[in-house]
Amino acid sequence: MRHLLSTKGLGREQAIAILDVAEDMGDVSQREVKKLPALRGKTVVNLFYEDSTRTRISFEAAAKRLSADVINFSAKGSSVSKGESLKDTAQTLASMGADAVVIRHPASGAPQTLAQSGWIDAGIVNAGDGMHEHPTQALLDAFTIRRRFHGAAARGRDLDGISVAIVGDILHSRVARSNIWLLTALGASVHLVAPATLMPVDLEGWPVTVGYDLDRELASGPDVVMMLRIQAERMHASFFPNAREYSRQWGLDEDRVGRLGAGTIVMHPGPMNRGLEISALAADSPLSTVREQVTNGVSVRMAALYLLLSGERESSEGEPVEEEQSA
Amino acid sequence: MSRTIIIRGAALADGGRTDILVRDGRIAELGGSLSAAEAAVIDADGLLALPGLVDLHTHLREPGYEQSETVLTGSRAAAFGGFTVVHAMANTSPVADTAGVVEQVESLGEAAGYVTVRPVGAVTAGLEGRQLAEIGAMATSRARVRVFSDDGRCVDDAQLMRRALEYVKVFDGVVAQHAQEARLTEDAQMNEGSLSGELGLTGWPAAAEEAIIARDVLLAGHVGARLHICHVSTAGSVDVIRWAKARGIPVTAEVTPHHLLLTEDVVRGYDTRYKVNPPLRGAEDVAAVRAGLADGTIDAIATDHAPHPVEAKDCEWAAAAFGMVGLESALSVVHAAVVQTGVLDWTDVARVLSSAPARIGSVPGYEAGIAVGVPANLTLYDPSAERVFDRSALRGRSTNSPYLSAVLPGRVIATIHDGYPTMLDGELLDARTIATAREELQHG
Numbered sequence: 001m002r003h004l005l006s007t008k009g010l011g012r013e014q015a016i017a018i019l020d021v022a023e024d025m026g027d028v029s030q031r032e033v034k035k036l037p038a039l040r041g042k043t044v045v046n047l048f049y050e051d052s053t054r055t056r057i058s059f060e061a062a063a064k065r066l067s068a069d070v071i072n073f074s075a076k077g078s079s080v081s082k083g084e085s086l087k088d089t090a091q092t093l094a095s096m097g098a099d100a101v102v103i104r105h106p107a108s109g110a111p112q113t114l115a116q117s118g119w120i121d122a123g124i125v126n127a128g129d130g131m132h133e134h135p136t137q138a139l140l141d142a143f144t145i146r147r148r149f150h151g152a153a154a155r156g157r158d159l160d161g162i163s164v165a166i167v168g169d170i171l172h173s174r175v176a177r178s179n180i181w182l183l184t185a186l187g188a189s190v191h192l193v194a195p196a197t198l199m200p201v202d203l204e205g206w207p208v209t210v211g212y213d214l215d216r217e218l219a220s221g222p223d224v225v226m227m228l229r230i231q232a233e234r235m236h237a238s239f240f241p242n243a244r245e246y247s248r249q250w251g252l253d254e255d256r257v258g259r260l261g262a263g264t265i266v267m268h269p270g271p272m273n274r275g276l277e278i279s280a281l282a283a284d285s286p287l288s289t290v291r292e293q294v295t296n297g298v299s300v301r302m303a304a305l306y307l308l309l310s311g312e313r314e315s316s317e318g319e320p321v322e323e324e325q326s327a
Numbered sequence: 328m329s330r331t332i333i334i335r336g337a338a339l340a341d342g343g344r345t346d347i348l349v350r351d352g353r354i355a356e357l358g359g360s361l362s363a364a365e366a367a368v369i370d371a372d373g374l375l376a377l378p379g380l381v382d383l384h385t386h387l388r389e390p391g392y393e394q395s396e397t398v399l400t401g402s403r404a405a406a407f408g409g410f411t412v413v414h415a416m417a418n419t420s421p422v423a424d425t426a427g428v429v430e431q432v433e434s435l436g437e438a439a440g441y442v443t444v445r446p447v448g449a450v451t452a453g454l455e456g457r458q459l460a461e462i463g464a465m466a467t468s469r470a471r472v473r474v475f476s477d478d479g480r481c482v483d484d485a486q487l488m489r490r491a492l493e494y495v496k497v498f499d500g501v502v503a504q505h506a507q508e509a510r511l512t513e514d515a516q517m518n519e520g521s522l523s524g525e526l527g528l529t530g531w532p533a534a535a536e537e538a539i540i541a542r543d544v545l546l547a548g549h550v551g552a553r554l555h556i557c558h559v560s561t562a563g564s565v566d567v568i569r570w571a572k573a574r575g576i577p578v579t580a581e582v583t584p585h586h587l588l589l590t591e592d593v594v595r596g597y598d599t600r601y602k603v604n605p606p607l608r609g610a611e612d613v614a615a616v617r618a619g620l621a622d623g624t625i626d627a628i629a630t631d632h633a634p635h636p637v638e639a640k641d642c643e644w645a646a647a648a649f650g651m652v653g654l655e656s657a658l659s660v661v662h663a664a665v666v667q668t669g670v671l672d673w674t675d676v677a678r679v680l681s682s683a684p685a686r687i688g689s690v691p692g693y694e695a696g697i698a699v700g701v702p703a704n705l706t707l708y709d710p711s712a713e714r715v716f717d718r719s720a721l722r723g724r725s726t727n728s729p730y731l732s733a734v735l736p737g738r739v740i741a742t743i744h745d746g747y748p749t750m751l752d753g754e755l756l757d758a759r760t761i762a763t764a765r766e767e768l769q770h771g
Contacts, residue, residue: 008525086643107645108516108527109597116596130645132527174527200524201532 001307003115003124006133007182012158015186018303019143020155025302028065029295039068042099042309047089048127049075049105054270055127055137058294059102062301068309071098086110087119094120100308101125108132108174123308125301131172137269138178140300142186144289145224147296148265160187165217167193167250168228168277169239171200175269176228180208188224193217195250197239214250218259225260226267227252227278247276257282265289330746330767331363337371337707339697340673347376349703352746352768357699369751371707374740375673378681378696379411379704383503383581383688384478384557384629385654387413387444389435390428391420396634396724398435398444399758401654404632404723406441406749408654409706409739412690413442413632417449418479424449424460426468433470439758440765441749445688448472450491450502454480459491466498473689476503478557479604481539483509489546496552501579501687503555504543506564507605511535516645518591518606526594528644531606533561540564544571544578555687556580558631560605562615569624579687581629582616584653584660585729589613593729599640599647600729603633617670620679627684630657634725652728655721658708659735666710667736673710707741714738722755 007015028036044063046056056072063070075089084092086105093101100123103111108130115124128134146154149162164183170176170192180190184207191209192199203210211217218225230246240246247253252266257279260266266278266287274280283290334347348356348363355363382405388396396404398415405413415432417423423432429446436444448465452458454477465472475495482488482504491502512535517523519530540556544567547554556568559580571578591607601607619625633650640647653660661680665671671679677696685693692702714720716730742750747764749756 085638085641086646087641105643107643109645110643112597113599113643130527131529171524177525177527200521201519201530202521202524204521206521206524 004135004304004308005111005115005124005126007135007138007178007185008133010182010185012185012187015142015182016156016158018139018307019146021307022139022143022296022299022303023155025306026296026299029299035065035067037067038306039063039066039309042068043071043097044068044100044102044305045071045073045093045098047073047075047093047101047103050128052104052128055104058297059127059301061298063305065298066302066305068305086114087117090114090117090119094122098122100305102127104128106130125304125308128174130174132174133178134174135178135182136297136301136304137175138182139304140293140297141179141226141267141269142182143296143300144267144293145265147292148289149223158187159183162188162224163191163222164188164224164226165191165193165222166226166228167214167217167252169198169230169234170194170228171198172231172234173228179226180206191217191222193250195240195246198234214256218256221261222264224265224267225252229269229271230273230277243276251277251279252282253279254281257285257287260287267293269293331366332369332743332748333361333363333366334369334371334376334705334707337374337376339376340677347697347705349743349746352703354697354699354701354703357697369707369741373709373711374707375710376697377409377673377677377706377708378693379742379744380409380658380680380706381412381684381688381690381693382410382630382632382654383414383474383627383684385413385415385632386418386634386650387415387432388634389419390431394636398432399439400724401632401634402436402439402441402444403755404652404654404721406742406744407722407739407755408656409658409708409742410654411442411704411706411742411744412445412685413654414445414447414474414688416478417447417476418454422449422453423447424452424454426461426464426470429465429470429472430468437765438762440761442744443690445474445690446470446472447474447476447478447503450475450477450482451487456480456483456487459487459494462491462494462500466500473498473500474503474555475500476505476557478503478505481505481507481509485542485546488543489550492547492552492554493550496550499553499689501553501555503557504539505557506536506539506543508535508538515606516602517594518608520591520609522591522594526597528594533563533608533612536561536605537563537567540567544568544576547578548574548576552577554578558583558586558605558629559616559619559625560586560608560612562612565615565619565624569619572624579626580624581627581684582620582625583631584628584657584664585651586616587613587620587628587664588660589729597644599642599644600651600727602644602647602649603651604649617665617668620665621670621675626679627687628657628661628679629684630654634723635727636725640727650727652721652723652725654723656716656728656730656735658706658739659716659737660730662710662737663735703743703746705743706739709738709740710736712736712738
């Protein structure tokens with residue numbers, strides 16, 4: 001794998017292979033010495049243009065468990081008008097010998113721009129770009145679902161037959177997008193539930209079903225209910241009248257969580273707004289995978305960095321990025 | 328070069344073939360086997376003679392943004408693309424909202440001499456959408472401005488738009504509207520649709536263009552003033568304009584070469600060269616603007632030539648500037664988009680790229696096309712050529728062309744402006760030669 005930019009275009013077999021490597025990495029994390037020498041001498045830069053302590057420390061833990069050197073570069077506040085351009089930053093990192101750049105950026109497509117720019121030869125991992133994708137989040141979600149449903153026999157398995165409801169701010173969510181492509185590639189069915197204002201206006205060609213009624217969706221008995229975070233700024237832009245109405249119609253409140261089957265799992269990418277999109281009862285219930293997701297995040301990110309940086313680096317010359325991913 | 332030129336054996340848009348005798352700035356004779364003493368001869372065998380191309384929508388960037396383009400460099404790009412007139416948009420710094428600025432731009436164009444530069448005046452002071460610019464002063468200035476536009480920004484305020492339309496009608500001016508409803512397009516990055524959702528780019532809905540056009544055609548009809556719609560990009564806009572024309576509303580419209588050729592699919596790789604405003608649209612929209620051009624709903628093709636320095640495009644998509652250069656590629660792109668596809672023939676091209684935009688901009692001398700007695704503004708085009716469009720095909724200061732490394736048909740071989748060549752054998756003449764020719768023309 002040359003870069004990890006998106007889950008769109010990731011094939012079933014390749015996705016399973018990444019999840020299987022993540023299983024191996026998960027085993028490492030259970031040991032007393034949670035460290036492999038695989039990436040000794042490699043330098044991983046966490047280039048974060050947005051605050052995200054959770055994702056950054058997850059990547060940092062993953063890189064360190066593989067013995068890579070980690071440099072954290074917080075570029076928040078730097079903008080094209082005021083600060084250094086992405087190009088100049090990338091060339092600086094290239095000059096310092098970065099082997100991989102984990103980038104979080106508010107602009108959709110920034111990781112892809114970096115990967116195809118020629119500014120830097122490092123492997124690029126997308127740690128969330130604008131409203132576009134967050135592929136390691138989707139991989140850790142898929143990993144978590146697979147573990148819950150297949151347990152110790154998870155290796156080599158896909159998600160065939162599993163139904164997943166993704167609920168909340170689909171419009172602005174890179175987590176939703178990455179999950180839609182990855183989970184369906186793995187054989188799951190995906191159903192989107194949101195107020196119409198937070199649903200993309202045109203979903204032609206998307207492998208999903210769409211609904212606006214959470215109760216109806218829950219009555220259909222989904223295996224997985226994935227709640228998305230509602231950003232504070234949505235509340236002031238008339239996407240819905242107020243938090244109370246949102247919570248009443250699209251929140252996983254106590255009543256709704258009580259109606260879920262015992263085998264259902266409740267997911268949330270974090271950080272959670274308890275009492276808004278998810279009740280405390282749901283978040284802390286045995287159905288919830290929130291803490292497993294965090295644990296699995298490290299395993300999945302170890303797998304991604306390992307696949308990017310171990311062994312012979314693939315050549316970047318003449319190979320379009322998307323094709324490499326699906327190869 | 329001699330002030331008498333014989334263009335030998337040119338094909339005409341209607342299929343005929345003729346020699347063209349140019350003398351003292353005008354077309355003196357048409358016919359077979361023309362001869363004249365001391366005439367310079369241009370062999371036009373296999374070349375198509377079109378009337379000089381007229382661009383209604385050009386960003387020359389001077390004054391204020393000379394790192395992107397100047398009146399001289401933009402004029403050279405225009406001549407290289409076969410143009411003899413460009414309309415210089417008002418979003419300069421300072422804004423072209425006073426007689427002083429438009430006269431300066433016009434003089435710079437005159438001094439460069441490659442094309443006629445017709446300044447466009449701002450509709451509102453500073454393009455700020457609050458009060459009218461000095462429209463009357465610009466109209467009566469030496470630059471005789473007839474086209475007014477806040478292009479880049481929409482005249483949002485309906486009352487102000489109404490006043491502008493009323494104000495320009497007394498001297499048969501026209502308000503050229505950049506139709507973009509502001510609230511619906513906050514932070515918009517590309518056409519709104521399934522692809523914008525997938526790419527996570529904020530959508531620019533078609534309705535934001537169509538709603539403004541609908542409002543403005545109603546206003547133009549109500550006050551009986553000329554309205555022109557810049558860069559029409561959606562199927563719905565074509566429908567609204569068609570409806571307005573059927574009702575007799577004095578509205579005209581333009582479409583850009585890129586909206587005739589490219590669809591939003593090219594945005595998939597986040598290549599910032601494709602970032603433009605209004606954005607590239609879907610295949611149905613491209614089909615609709617082509618059909619609108621064919622049936623006369625859309626009157627003209629205009630480039631929206633928008634030069635930007637390298638750093639404005641060498642960045643992530645959201646940070647990149649909107650716009651593409653278009654003067655040098657326009658005729659080839661039109662050839663590919665609407666001639667090779669059978670939508671227009673070359674007579675239509677002469678109309679939509681010369682006589683119609685000249686009429687909209689009140690530029691005299693282009694009504695009759697290639698005819699005896701008219702000012703000699705001509706473009707010789709080789710329609711049989713095919714080439715990889717590369718940096719050597721650009722002559723402006725900026726290189727933000729979406730066509731670099733694409734294969735495009737045709738090539739402009741020569742351009743004659745007011746009787747003197749600005750381009751011969753596929754290459755521009757140097758600035759001094761042009762300035763001398765201009766001087767001679769003016770002072771006999």
